[in-house]
Amino acid sequence: MSNNQRNIQRMLVAGFTGVCILGYGFCPMAQAQETPFAATVGTGDSREDGSPWGMGSSAEWSGEYPKFDPLLNQAGTRWLRNFDEWGWIQKKQGDWNWSGIDAKVADARTNHLRLIGFFGYAAPWATVRGDTRTVPLKDMQFWRDYTGALVTRYNKEIKYWEVWNEFNGSFSSSKNKPKDYADLVVAAYDTAKKIDPKCMIGLSVANFDVGFLDATIKAGAANHFDFICVHPYENLGAALDGGEVGYLSMASSLRQMLVSNKLRADMPLWITEMGASAPANPSPGKDANQAEAIVKGHILAFAQGFEKLFWFEARGMSYGQGSDLGIIRKDWTLRPSYDAYKVMTGLMGPTPRYIGWLDTGKGGYGFIFQGKNGNVLCAWAPPGKELKTAFRGAVIVIDMTGKETPLAAGEELTLTKKPVFIINIPPDLARLAAANLGKPYPWGGDYSHAQAVICKLQATNVDDGIKQMYPKTTTVVNDLVESWRRSDFHQGGEGHYVYFRTDPLFAPFGTKNLEITAVVRRTAPDKPAGMNVTYESTKGYKGQKEWFTIPADDKWHEAVWKITDANFVGQWGWNFRLDASGSPNEYFIKEVRVRKSAAQ
Numbered sequence: 001m002s003n004n005q006r007n008i009q010r011m012l013v014a015g016f017t018g019v020c021i022l023g024y025g026f027c028p029m030a031q032a033q034e035t036p037f038a039a040t041v042g043t044g045d046s047r048e049d050g051s052p053w054g055m056g057s058s059a060e061w062s063g064e065y066p067k068f069d070p071l072l073n074q075a076g077t078r079w080l081r082n083f084d085e086w087g088w089i090q091k092k093q094g095d096w097n098w099s100g101i102d103a104k105v106a107d108a109r110t111n112h113l114r115l116i117g118f119f120g121y122a123a124p125w126a127t128v129r130g131d132t133r134t135v136p137l138k139d140m141q142f143w144r145d146y147t148g149a150l151v152t153r154y155n156k157e158i159k160y161w162e163v164w165n166e167f168n169g170s171f172s173s174s175k176n177k178p179k180d181y182a183d184l185v186v187a188a189y190d191t192a193k194k195i196d197p198k199c200m201i202g203l204s205v206a207n208f209d210v211g212f213l214d215a216t217i218k219a220g221a222a223n224h225f226d227f228i229c230v231h232p233y234e235n236l237g238a239a240l241d242g243g244e245v246g247y248l249s250m251a252s253s254l255r256q257m258l259v260s261n262k263l264r265a266d267m268p269l270w271i272t273e274m275g276a277s278a279p280a281n282p283s284p285g286k287d288a289n290q291a292e293a294i295v296k297g298h299i300l301a302f303a304q305g306f307e308k309l310f311w312f313e314a315r316g317m318s319y320g321q322g323s324d325l326g327i328i329r330k331d332w333t334l335r336p337s338y339d340a341y342k343v344m345t346g347l348m349g350p351t352p353r354y355i356g357w358l359d360t361g362k363g364g365y366g367f368i369f370q371g372k373n374g375n376v377l378c379a380w381a382p383p384g385k386e387l388k389t390a391f392r393g394a395v396i397v398i399d400m401t402g403k404e405t406p407l408a409a410g411e412e413l414t415l416t417k418k419p420v421f422i423i424n425i426p427p428d429l430a431r432l433a434a435a436n437l438g439k440p441y442p443w444g445g446d447y448s449h450a451q452a453v454i455c456k457l458q459a460t461n462v463d464d465g466i467k468q469m470y471p472k473t474t475t476v477v478n479d480l481v482e483s484w485r486r487s488d489f490h491q492g493g494e495g496h497y498v499y500f501r502t503d504p505l506f507a508p509f510g511t512k513n514l515e516i517t518a519v520v521r522r523t524a525p526d527k528p529a530g531m532n533v534t535y536e537s538t539k540g541y542k543g544q545k546e547w548f549t550i551p552a553d554d555k556w557h558e559a560v561w562k563i564t565d566a567n568f569v570g571q572w573g574w575n576f577r578l579d580a581s582g583s584p585n586e587y588f589i590k591e592v593r594v595r596k597s598a599a600q
Helices: 002-014 062-077 099-110 141-153 177-195 211-223 232-239 250-260 284-304 336-348 427-435 489-496
Strands: 055-057 079-081 116-117 160-163 200-204 227-231 269-274 309-312 353-360 365-373 374-380 388-389 396-397 405-409 413-414 418-422 452-454 460-462 466-469 474-478 483-487 497-502 514-522 528-536 538-543 555-563 574-580 586-594
Touching: 062 079, 062 336, 079 309, 079 474, 141 160, 141 177, 160 177, 160 483, 177 200, 177 211, 177 365, 200 211, 200 269, 211 250, 227 250, 232 269, 232 284, 250 269, 250 284, 284 309, 284 365, 284 374, 336 365, 336 374, 336 405, 336 418, 336 427, 353 374, 365 427, 374 427, 374 483, 374 514, 413 418, 452 466, 452 555, 466 586, 483 489, 489 497, 514 528, 528 555
Parallel strands: 055 079, 055 309, 116 160, 160 200, 200 227, 227 269, 269 309
Antiparallel strands: 353 365, 365 374, 374 418, 388 413, 396 405, 396 418, 452 460, 452 586, 460 466, 466 497, 474 483, 483 586, 497 574, 514 555, 514 586, 528 538, 528 574
């Protein structure tokens, strides 16, 4: 990475430094300023809405919009991702049926919701296999006619159009996905802009696949899209397990990728799907976890500059699996996540403005927004910790159910992993939060200049630039003097993997040459064991061919892998994992290191 790239990367990352709220400074109220999250308002375009609050629906329940649209409106939602597929609109060439979308558009308007448009999937008659996924199409003109017809009919209602859904995943069948997706994007962009020059065209990708977006741009999509859509389910899951810093790096990784392709770094970024499951039937603990996810997912995304966020989904689909992602159950009862969402949108208002961050309680997460009726602080502690903090003035603490608890000046507040909202906060805190913008996060350290990072796996891991993700795939081994960890095959397939993520400032987008070292040993000299490594590359996750067999003794050994095509952006919430799926036995592990090679 060049010095210029490093400087750009530092500018793009929203930064953090630590403060203790108890005994904060005495500066005046922060003035309004440009921040990573600033709503689009005052454009004069009736199709535009400065609100970031969005919700999506699966195809299974999409027809239930007359019942869930009013509920979404009441919860504070302002954008809806619920659109008919090409094959529903045009069952055969030249035969258009607009009734479905017309009704959805009308109902959305009635409930003060704006629709995001959707180009996709394929009409069966337009594919060589007669299905909805195969690309290239028989004739690209079919696609131009379809996208042009949509924009012509709905350009007074719809400004934003998403091209396909998760083309990099299972929703397409293609021999060259980046090139075929780029061709669809270019054709849709050129067609739509001729009809409505002010419309906006978005790229869409499953999970957080920055590598696929990069490949699509290089395959011809450059300068033919206006915003980017990602679906970071796995990153949200990791954030709930203590991986907030990784989640907070997503916007920076996307902007690094855009800069590397000589595209505008301030491209609007959207999350058009994110979610967490809850049981089909009420379950207080698991329902509370989903409520936690919906709050943290939004707050952390706003803090790094995502403009619009769509929770997936409105009403749960379940598919007979006993759980679903909806904030509304199949029987139309409202989940705690619905209440948490409504509390959040009510406090933050239709156009919240991000002010900055605070290190609450020395290690806790805190984010201040200019909300509906003043500044709002959202705060929580890392998993497994309780942190104490206090304020010089009286405040009101509001939990995810909407329960209000007055807190007197100087009275302690105990933060847990469940986020709370705090209002009537002293004005000085907003200034303090605003001053933290552009500084490195305090939650983990500043590794932008480090040449190596390390994680010591123990009863309580020591993270120094590397974090073990999903530590439950291992068990703790205690010796008289020290402790380490053991792979846990009893957990099934996942027990064969040990996951890690490096600090995003250590190996940002563009860092390709890395050396991974694992310090391991057998559980007994006569029990053979080994592993290789799977890592994030520029072409997705891939495994190293070099298998490391641990020598037959009771000593610690170093397994080393050198990679030259790394792309550590956290597509699925992790950067690399030790893979012992081919090992006959478990093994011990006490340390993992990653070092940068000289050339980048």
